[in-house]
Amino acid sequence: MTDQPPPARRLALVLGDQLSFELASLRGLDPRQDAVLLAEVREEVTRVPYHPKKIALIFSAMRHFAEALRRRGFRVHYVTLDDPDNCGSLPGELVRWADRLRAGEVHLTECGDWRLEQSLRHCGLPLVWHADTRFLCGRAEFARWAADRQPLRMEFFYREMRRKSGLLLDADGAPLGGGWNYDGQGRKPLPAGVEAPMAVRFAPDVITREVLALVGSQFAGHPGVLDGFDYPVSHGEAQALWQHFLDFALPAFGDYQDAMASGEPFLFHARIGAALNIGLLDLRRLCADVEEACRSGRVSLGVAEGFIRQLIGWREYVRGIYWLQMPDYATRNAFGNRRPLPAFYWTGQTRMNCLRQTIGQTLKHAYAHHIQRLMVTGNFALLAGIAPRQVCDWYLAMYLDAFDWAALPNTLGMAMHADGGYLASKPSCASGQYIRRMSDYCASCAYRVSESTGEQACPFNALYWHFLMRHRRQLEANPRLGMVYRTLARMPETRQQALWRRGEDLLARLAAEDGL
Ligand SMILES: Cc1cc2nc3c(=O)[nH]c(=O)nc-3n(C[C@H](O)[C@H](O)[C@H](O)COP(=O)(O)OP(=O)(O)OC[C@H]3O[C@@H](n4cnc5c(N)ncnc54)[C@H](O)[C@@H]3O)c2cc1C
Numbered sequence: 001m002t003d004q005p006p007p008a009r010r011l012a013l014v015l016g017d018q019l020s021f022e023l024a025s026l027r028g029l030d031p032r033q034d035a036v037l038l039a040e041v042r043e044e045v046t047r048v049p050y051h052p053k054k055i056a057l058i059f060s061a062m063r064h065f066a067e068a069l070r071r072r073g074f075r076v077h078y079v080t081l082d083d084p085d086n087c088g089s090l091p092g093e094l095v096r097w098a099d100r101l102r103a104g105e106v107h108l109t110e111c112g113d114w115r116l117e118q119s120l121r122h123c124g125l126p127l128v129w130h131a132d133t134r135f136l137c138g139r140a141e142f143a144r145w146a147a148d149r150q151p152l153r154m155e156f157f158y159r160e161m162r163r164k165s166g167l168l169l170d171a172d173g174a175p176l177g178g179g180w181n182y183d184g185q186g187r188k189p190l191p192a193g194v195e196a197p198m199a200v201r202f203a204p205d206v207i208t209r210e211v212l213a214l215v216g217s218q219f220a221g222h223p224g225v226l227d228g229f230d231y232p233v234s235h236g237e238a239q240a241l242w243q244h245f246l247d248f249a250l251p252a253f254g255d256y257q258d259a260m261a262s263g264e265p266f267l268f269h270a271r272i273g274a275a276l277n278i279g280l281l282d283l284r285r286l287c288a289d290v291e292e293a294c295r296s297g298r299v300s301l302g303v304a305e306g307f308i309r310q311l312i313g314w315r316e317y318v319r320g321i322y323w324l325q326m327p328d329y330a331t332r333n334a335f336g337n338r339r340p341l342p343a344f345y346w347t348g349q350t351r352m353n354c355l356r357q358t359i360g361q362t363l364k365h366a367y368a369h370h371i372q373r374l375m376v377t378g379n380f381a382l383l384a385g386i387a388p389r390q391v392c393d394w395y396l397a398m399y400l401d402a403f404d405w406a407a408l409p410n411t412l413g414m415a416m417h418a419d420g421g422y423l424a425s426k427p428s429c430a431s432g433q434y435i436r437r438m439s440d441y442c443a444s445c446a447y448r449v450s451e452s453t454g455e456q457a458c459p460f461n462a463l464y465w466h467f468l469m470r471h472r473r474q475l476e477a478n479p480r481l482g483m484v485y486r487t488l489a490r491m492p493e494t495r496q497q498a499l500w501r502r503g504e505d506l507l508a509r510l511a512a513e514d515g516l
Pocket residue numbers: 268269270271272273274276277310311314315316318368369370371373374378395399401402403406407408410411414415
């Protein structure tokens with residue numbers, strides 16, 4: 001243990017996903033007598049086998065934030081992962097530092113993870129908690145909105161958030177253009193000849209290089225590629241990423257947000273999820289920029305509305321559901337799925353090209369866009385009846401932007417429908433035809449998307465019908481699946497049996513050595 005540091009009147013703990021100067025627990029801090037604590041702890045980076053790029057991003061961004069706070073005059077105590085005194089857990093480090101600094105008060109901002117918040121709340125110190133005001137909708141506010149509504153639907157919540165924020169409203173408070181939602185527009189596959197903008201890259205500086213060396217040596221066994229780390233790690237870099245998106249990708253975002261293309265991991269997506277979730281970007285500022293781009297005629301109303309809906313609609317909605325439903329939500333398994341996650345999710349080694357492409361780019365960049373997550377990896381896990389807990393852990397481990405409040409409802413609720421339809425009105429299940437329509441993956445796949453039975457047939461096709469037959473009792477009454485079940489009913493019995501047999505065969509082969 002080094003020399004005794006001077007005491008602190010107030011100690012504020014800042015977590016790795018709270019790197020915002022506006023953080024509620026940092027407000028009112030007096031640099032002359034207060035202190036800030038940041039700690040890299042093993043417990044938080046080994047709970048699931050996190051992608052090494054994700055660990056590097058968090059540690060590097062934390063170190064840059066600590067430097068930026070120091071430049072602003074704050075006294076910062078920073079515990080590195082390899083500090084011999086580091087006890088390895090956040091509650092442990094908080095207690096150790098509160099004691100060392102003889103802190104009069106300990107301040108924290110609400111966590112993004114129920115488990116971590118519980119363990120901090122029970123660390124034995126009296127704590128002063130602050131709401132996470134980086135979000136538009138507080139936990140209690142969401143609970144009030146949800147109280148007299150069943151079922152919950154994102155669209156109505158989103159309208160509330162539009163009214164609350166005043167975004168894209170006219171002077172009378174009506175939605176600009178007369179509609180709340182222009183979702184029907186766009187959603188095209190990528191046509192030949194349309195090229196996505198070049199991805200902006202950020203070369204690692206000295207701090208990031210040190211972190212990359214640490215992560216490379218400590219987490220070599222984690223799945224995912226560390227080489228080629230180029231993600232923004234400071235507020236300035238994150239702003240440059242955002243500006244690049246506004247200038248070059250936003251105008252086409254609406255049209256191609258559902259498109260998938262080989263060798264194009266980012267297309268017209270913003271790639272801001274991680275920077276926003278860890279505090280390097282500010283939600284209100286992003287929305288204001290998009291609104292400004294719309295009002296000045298640089299992007300269409302449909303594009304601006306669609307993007308703002310992602311930010312103040314879906315993003316806030318999934319967070320609201322998380323805090324309303326935890327801890328039970330994490331254990332939901334409406335279909336009773338038990339099958340283990342196929343090994344190829346960790347390696348990308350499968351003959352199914354859509355999965356190989358999506359998992360391959362995930363291992364390389366710790367990134368896949370929404371439709372790849374929902375309609376390729378999520379869809380397959382849903383159709384194959386994989387245990388939701390294992391699927392959720394995979395998403396949490398793999399994606400740069402994955403934090404429990406966002407990863408869990410998106411995976412368990414939206415992709416796996418394991419909450420029985422609490423978050424979304426229908427399961428996001430689809431045959432290979434959807435993937436064929438929205439991507440170029442099928443053209444170079446070992447399987448034939450036009451076939452449903454037979455050795456070469458696309459596995460998604462038979463698994464889709466197998467899923468619908470398997471869960472007929474639970475799903476048949478869902479009005480959004482009515483047409484699909486009518487199609488199934490019209491199929492000759494022999495065809496239904498053949499699809500069922502092919503589905504059974506595929507599921508049996510999932511665990512086999514040569515797999516799918
Ligand atoms: C199975 C599954 C798991 C997901 N896990 C996460 C996660 O752990 N963390 C996460 O932030 N997003 C998650 N998402 C939502 C979405 O896929 C990512 O936010 C998005 O891909 C991030 O990339 P981007 O910044 O390029 O997004 P863009 O496509 O450019 O979208 C812009 C922004 O909108 C917000 N957004 C859009 N949809 C959602 C949503 N459903 N939930 C939360 N934010 C949303 C994000 O902040 C995103 O950065 C998940 C989606 C699915 C289907």
